[in-house]
Amino acid sequence: MLFDRTEEKRCTRHPMRKADSFCHRCKRHFCIDCLIEAEGYYYCGDPECGGSGRELAATAAAETNQKHAELFCPECISTTETEIARSTFTLNGCGTMLYGSGRKCPKCGSEESSAWWCLFFIPILRDGRYRVRWFGSGRYIGRKIKAEVLGKHA
Numbered sequence: 001m002l003f004d005r006t007e008e009k010r011c012t013r014h015p016m017r018k019a020d021s022f023c024h025r026c027k028r029h030f031c032i033d034c035l036i037e038a039e040g041y042y043y044c045g046d047p048e049c050g051g052s053g054r055e056l057a058a059t060a061a062a063e064t065n066q067k068h069a070e071l072f073c074p075e076c077i078s079t080t081e082t083e084i085a086r087s088t089f090t091l092n093g094c095g096t097m098l099y100g101s102g103r104k105c106p107k108c109g110s111e112e113s114s115a116w117w118c119l120f121f122i123p124i125l126r127d128g129r130y131r132v133r134w135f136g137s138g139r140y141i142g143r144k145i146k147a148e149v150l151g152k153h154a
């Protein structure tokens, strides 16, 4: 079937509006007002797509935890949040980088590291502590360490 090339994607709920993205679950198109962002994906908020707001965040977090269960031991999962370290993206030495390592977990091998916002390779601003599993140079999965856990051994 040939597509009408002039046809734009429209929001499922607002036919008058241009669609901005689509729901990660049902793949229908929506405008930005209809979309909820959770764990890096957009959702439409319909009950079958995980519901709205907090519900959705909880479902998405549970899914991420499940995925991370292969990489981190239960203790490291429970002391961290699903907020993942932004990938080490640096353009001319500007962006977020992970510095330092320590407190290696004997069970899963994850290490603590600090994320730093860098400007021309110079760390400027600390951007949280993370528990990180490294897979070769520059590749990692990191989970943000919960504030109350950090307080304990600060």
Ligand SMILES: [Zn+2]
Binding pocket: 023, 024, 025, 026, 027, 028, 043, 044, 045, 046, 049
């Ligand atoms: Zn949906």
Ligand SMILES: [Zn+2]
Binding pocket: 011, 012, 013, 014, 017, 030, 031, 032, 033, 034
């Ligand atoms: Zn809409």
Ligand SMILES: [Zn+2]
Binding pocket: 072, 073, 074, 075, 076, 105, 106, 107, 108, 109, 110
């Ligand atoms: Zn561990």
